[in-house]
Amino acid sequence: MEGVLNQLPIGLSIGAVLLLIALGLTFTFGQMGVINMAHGEFIMAGAYTAYLLQSVGFLIALPAAFGVAGVMGLVLERLLIRHFYGRPLDTLLLTWGVSLVLQQAARDLFGAPNVQVVSPTWLRGGVGILPYNRLFIMALAVLSVVAIWAYLHRTGQGRRMRAVMQNRRLAATSGINTGRVDQVTFFIGSGLAGIAGVALTLIGPVGPTLGTYYIVDAFLVVVAGGLGQLKGAVLAALGLGLLNSYAEFWSDASLAKVIVFVAIIGFLQLRPQGLFVLRSRALS
Amino acid sequence: MAISEVTVKDAELLAIDEINAAGGVLGKKIEPVIEDGASDWPTFAEKATKLIAQDRVATVFGGWTSASRKAMLPVFEKRKALLWYPVQYEGLESSPYIFYTGATTNQQIVPGLDYLKEKGKKKLFLVGSDYVFPRTANKIIKAYAAANGMQILGEEYTPLGHTEYSTLVNKVIEAKPDAVFNTLNGDSNVAFFKQLKSAGVTADQMPVMSVSVAEEEVKGIGVDNIAGQLVAWNYYQTTDTPENQKFVAAFKAKYGADKVTSDPMEAGYNAVYLWAEAVKKAGSTDVEAVKKAAAGVTLARPEGQVTIDGDNQHVYKTARIGVVQPDGQIKEVWNSGKPIKPDPYLKTYSWAGGLV
């Protein structure tokens, strides 16, 4: 019985991980329609940043990883992706190529084996079934969501971002520099992947293939949540986290993955555009 | 090449260098041709075919997962060529064209269980990646447990590459076993040990016996996450033999002082020597002649004395249980005293009767 109850916080903490890895995608995918398969490798870059900075301090790694992954995203956007707007499926293949290159680069830079990232001592221990590091990840997820919300709704730059998200053409004609907004969006979206990477060092392996373990799940969260929808992403991540937690508890890890997939297909029958949709009258 | 396959290749190349430096075999130098199976089974089969049909090599050393071996097996059997497979595996196989230089189950799993039984661990929880080796290993473990008054409290599999272990750790904690028998593979071990450790489970209360975690993996898992846990192999970098001192020194000299040696590497290193010895004995690299000559070949190797069993082409090996140390090395705490005769079908174990 205790096990069943324990699955609730576990589900929420799985949801928090899903949310962190998917949050950035809701912007790059949701706002810009870019299917960034290299998002997983930005997570990896964040994790390696934590590895390199572990002597300096874990908390320092968070902003640093945000910066590193964000700049990588910015470079990717400037160099390649901006030539691909309006061709979302092409961005998928393009960024897959980028992700292969980044994986091999990590292998050459840090070696093929996983590297050791020692969790900070203040994250040892826990409350009930949830270790402090899980609570930390949940707090980080909440903080990221609040920060993003505040940014979108309380700053001029964020308002411009929302405007572009809702109607790019109209935003452009009202004098918003959409190219610039795209850069900022990509920087933030990729930076969030970096933060997720730091968090993942607490619970998983840190190696060149790190990103590949999370990328499909991240996209499923975005699909279920609806494009560019903060609240959609939050609810979808928590829902999938709980579903995963209980499905695995009552069956096994393999079956849980299949159940989650079937659930998403079923869910899309009810809501083909995900939980929340931006209404639009345009004939796409 | 995936992580560990590379280091096995390095160890095999070291053996080839050493043999060539000592004059080669039959007066000829060994010339290696390297192909990458890219952790992809059909590619293993393709590359094996290329080595045999196009490069016309004398023998092939390699293979990593069971699946890679199963994919290559028909290639070697149909083309009547030789494969030396250096990894511990799930047994239940004895191909006439494969020599198995890693442990079969009675040289690794069974001694691991003997050790747990000796330590009074009666209730076990089985955790493994979802593929052939863990499933077969766990079948054997269950049969062993049934015959030895041990109890299996749970058996869980996770997909390869799985990294979310909080639910599984919750199940383990709730079941309260005396020990966990771990057949997880690769990166999953990192996530499992990190999450087990942060859930507050220590090696003292609930030790984990792993059969796929060697020196190379310890660092990636994080020494503090796995220190004190048990592993079962036939060789550690710390194994105290003169041959091993030489091997470790030579390996570090060639590839760098920070490199570690591990069981699969040593088994690969041995394979080259065993083949060379058989070729010398046969006076030819002809496959059938080598096979015939290989039976009974005995060498002192880093892990101790090894002998090829002519019947099943496996190798007599000494089982060794170790504990992971805070410096990342593994300290032996128990060994079988003498090399164990390989028994891939567990025919000599009465409790294993219903298995095959």
Added chain:
Amino acid sequence: MTDESEDVLLAVTGLEVAFDGFKALDGVDLSVGRGELRFLIGPNGAGKTTLIDVVTGLTRPTGGSVRFGDEELVGRREHEIVRLGVGRTFQTSVVFEELTVLENLDLAASFRRPLWSLLRRRRGVSEAVERALETTGLQSLASSRAGVLSHGQRQWLEIGMLIAQEPRLLLLDEPVAGMAQDERARTGELLTQVARDHTVIVVEHDMDFLRRYASMVTVLHEGRVLMEGSVEQVRADPRVQEIYLGRAREEAEDAVR
């Protein structure tokens, strides 16, 4: 087709559409007789396009009904409505640029064929397609890709595709927006020609165009029908002048710009 103006082809009653609380249509009643040429005008946001969207199944109404002959259209999918005989064009013309003019028309004419019969290669040109080519005057461009057409030619191709569909009711959404003067005249002729044997509803801003080609006009304002009547009646109505005509001129100028 004979002109039977008493015979109602399209009957819209109490139609309501809300987008996130905003009422785009607020109880619209409208009936269009068989063979009629009806113009729909109104300032931006009056609900003209929304009305067409509801009739053609693109938008689901929150209330009301749309009867087409004996059939209820609300709740049907777009292609089903087309199969009942309702065709439409869009404000921004959408033709298939990768296909030739002929192929565009041929696709429009073939939707009644069962799917499997489409797997055969097209042999020759059907009568409906030939007629559409002729009506729109696009014969010389038949084997050109639609992507190379001018803006006006595209609109004509769209109208041609509509004709090739052989619908009972045509809905045209701003067919002359963005057109040059001579193209407008050509479109007007095309329109009168089409209206001769079809029932047509045209949404249009352009007053000049309206004056020249319209007979019956319905004015929409803030999601309701403000009035109906001839062009003269509408122009003379003070409410229309107040809410619409003043602004329409600016908008028309905008559109030309």
Added chain:
Amino acid sequence: MTAFQDSTVAAPAEPPARPVPAEPAPARWTRLRGPAVFTAVAVLMLVVAPLALEPFRLGLLAKYLCYAIVALGIGLTWGQGGMLTLGQGVFFGLGGYAMGMYLKLHDAGGDLPDFMVWSGVDHLPALWRPFGNPVFALAMVVVLPVAVALLLGVLVFRQRVRGAYFAILTQALAAALVILLVGQQGLTGGTNGLTNFFDFFGNDVAADGTQRGLYVLVAAVLGVLYLGARQLVRSRFGRLLLAIRDGEDRVRFLGYDPAAVKTVTFAISAGMAGIAGALFVPVVGIISPALLGVVPSLELVVGVAVGGRYALAGAVLGAVVMGYAKTYFSEELPEAWLYLQGALFILVMTLAPKGLTGLAVTLWRSVTRRRAAA
């Protein structure tokens, strides 16, 4: 919207049966070019290659041609229909397993297949029983993938799930199927898959003669399917598919249900992938989950992109080129392979979004134009 052209191989504009003044008959050379090139390629593949290549290389080529059959289907769904499917491995796998199950049962000759023995299965599962019948198994090679594609297509396309959503769902499907296959070891052979086949309809699978015969079979099947696909593309259905790719919503207002057209196309491509999977099994000697997961499915799509997605011949060419490149580079420069593969996609997607065939057409044009100008 940028314009594209069929490749040099894939067909000039169709000649109308009844001459319409507006549609001039193409020049004789243009009309004959397609068939001429096709015949030349067919002779090269069916006659020259089996004589010129040693058995090992011919076997590899047969493998690439299996991928080319899948690519043909991707060319239809993605190139012509705009549906990016990242899960073709699923259908490839279903076809492959159907064939593998038959071969396994046939080899076992009434006993249990080898992997069931070591997986602890003591009697043949009901699911396997009908696959002992070759007719049933061969039918399943096509029926299973088509059925799954129809089901998914109806569920997904009717709800107008498309574009990126569709791509991600098919990718997740591939991931889910792999997990399912791996988890049911007693039924599927787990990660190992099905391997170690001996007899292929009375022939020794490993014999050079059988392999040569299999190569010819694969090449012939590819040729037939190519012609079929080309016919499809040129039919009204093909035009409709193209129209859906460029304006699905608009097509609805032409009175067609795009969901039906897309589902049928998806099912056709699934059937092709199933056939490819079935041929792959005797050619390569294995079918395993590793062959149908996310990465191999993506690699196939990338091959199509490299060859040129808008032309069927481009898709086929791309699959062969990528297969060859993978073998070549993994033999010659294994360390650089991931860099090269990654760089290749980036370059192709950036500089030649229409792929090699698109590039060839552009070059051809500029050459002929220059000649005309001179």
